[in-house]
Amino acid sequence: MASIREVSTGSGARSVTELRNLAVAEFISSWPMAPYAEFYTFTGNADAPRKDYGEFNAGDTRTTSTDYTPKEKAPQFASVSLKIYGDKVQTDIAYERRGGDIGSQRVTDLRRFAQSLGRYFMDATINHDNARDSEQITGLKAQAAALSRVVTWGTNGTVLDASTLKSFLELLDEQILSIPGGPTCIIANGKFISRLTNLARDYVRVEAAPDVFGRQQLVTVYNEIPIVNAGFKADRTGLVIGNDERVGTSNNCTSIYLVRFGEQQDVTFATNVGLDVQDLGLVGTKYVTLVEFDVDLVVLNPNALVRIEGIRF
Template sequence: MALTLIEAAKLSNDTLLAGVIETIAQESPVLQRLPFIEIVGNGLTYNRENVPPSAAFYDVGDDWDESTPTFTQATATLKILGGDADIDNFLRATRSNLQDLEAAIVQLKAKAVQALFDDTFINGNAAANPRSFDGIDRLCDPAQVVSMGPNGGTLTLAKLDELIDRVRGGKPDLLLMSRRSRRTLNEIARASGGFLEADRDEFGRMVQYYDGIPIGLNDYIADDQAVGTSTDCSTIYAMQFGEGGLAGLTAPGGLTVERVGSLETKDASRIRVKWYAGLALFNSVKLAKLVGVRP
């Protein structure tokens, strides 16, 4: 069964781990929604559906045509993500009355892990860096790419609707874009005499919606991408999460917080935030992107 980080945190009795997971999820719209599948081993080989089977009408006595779906075999491997946080024993003893130093340092390390995951989720390239996994920009099928034009163009609601329609089997679960693209979308909505819907998430933060689809922000979607002669372009992604769509992969136990203990060479103790994680796209029509979005 696939669980999001938030649901996994509810099943944990480790208050430090639960706090780390909450910190990570608060800062990332992807990690709030992306389900993770636990796998045994260091990777998962799966079949990604390309062409669905067909059906037809027949007369009595007709020969029936056989039609089967076609698949591409893909492999997603778990990568080691994390970092160490050292807590100086002197500072812990002398400043613990002002704040919980351990909690503060671990929280900052958790945010660093979240930032690295969010960056890799978009821009990950296992060919360039074998220690990381491929992000959605590389996982997206070329047939699922919508273009604003040979040299890009200003975002329009028609193009955004076309992007949404490329995701099949239901609406996308998330539209992911840069802050600049979100500002442009707000301008378009106001110019048309309306506003984007808004509601609070489970952390009490305001989330905007377009056509009932939550809008997520990712600071690692570049606004200086080159498309044709333009060098000020960005990308908007639409995705559907789940075991038949886009899902994260994790080792049993998921994200862990490990107390390494006292260090030999300095007066400090170490805590390790560790995650064996990956990303898999089980059906190419569950992910699409709109390229060439200019300001």
């Protein structure tokens, strides 16, 4: 498994290891997918990794003195084009002029920015769409739709309560089994996690696990599969996965995502040097720290992703 920490190696003379390590740690703490997402690296701006679309049709039979029937299927390749996520962190020189520790203030500003960038990239992981904005990656919502991997629970959605729990768990288990090897995690919002935890106590448990800073965090698990809370958007204007999605005549639905991550397989993130941090020094009246993340999200195995929509409360 190649995590974002492992692939963030830096680039150029202005790349600062200490600042990069700090930014990566803060980014990880605010990007809920960090413990589960897998990356692969390549050189350049674009790549064409091979998809797993079943071109390997293994297994056959034959009789004595005969050969196996030839099977040929052209391989398919994905199109990867790195997108740049990031911004410039600016710290006013006035802090220094007024006797403050400008180094400490820059670190504080970088830490807060990296946390916000993690939340922003969580929104990107689900909701960004390259078809709408060419500067964005294509998130899981659009990827699932393009691959026809969206399952609707009820024509107009269905309320998840005690009376429908059995039906929902059957659907959930069926979709889990549709992913070869099973999903790495389930992505949902806090309302869904709370509802499922209270209704399905025999199947859901909460575990304590340390985060990147060693702090104990609670992780909800359904049949040994972690459920990740997508949380709020970076600007706090709403949830990454809302409760206002439209299914049929209902506009109060939510979705969950079942995802299997892999390193250059299944669902994977592509990058060159990961999250990079460069000290641009004093520019005008501001000390400038450049934070950039060249990345793309690609589905190499269409069976590694399922979105279940139409869940109501």
